[in-house]
Amino acid sequence: MRSATGSAKVKHRGNATGPCPDPERAYPVLGSLIRYLGSLKSRADLGVLSKMLGGLRVTRADIEPACVFGVRGYRRNVIASSEWFELLALCWRSGHCTPIHDHRGVSCAFRVVEGVGTEIRFAPTDSGLICPTASVRMEPGYVCAAQDADIHQVANMQSPGTDLVTLHIYSPRIRKMNTYAFVTSEGAEGCDSYKRPLSRGVIRAAATRRPRAIRR
């Protein structure tokens, strides 16, 4: 379906603060980005998305209507979308994090708008387990890019009361992704010297792919 400007029709999503009938008007700082995304007729190139986000000057105040936080976890607030993209503000309280996930069939780029995020990257090993390879501190303005087999986890590891806001583009929209979970070990056979696992969030073992893809 075509709009009057010749671009692919862009769906306008609301959020907890009410509907957003015209995202270009509601978020003028995102106007050129939304027009570009609305013109997509196939998956966007990750380098192009990264460059566009890198050149953006956007503050939390610029996207305040989309800055809605969740209670149990980070919240995805859709600003605009079509068949070929989704533009969202993600809002994270301290301690909120994504599952460990890959990006099969999707170009994903995001910019840190406010706060400091943490990205933990993983790589597959011959064992079938995945292994952490890097931890990246993401300051405001940092652009993170991932696609296809790239595996990572994103988190707000700042102190309680310190928010993280990020602006994400997915192309095409994510429908399903593979997620990964840390596996725990009770220790070696014939050995009972290990204590029981400690508190939530303590990484105790390498991670492995879950047997099914789940919807985000």
Ligand SMILES: [Fe+2]
């Ligand atoms: Fe991701």
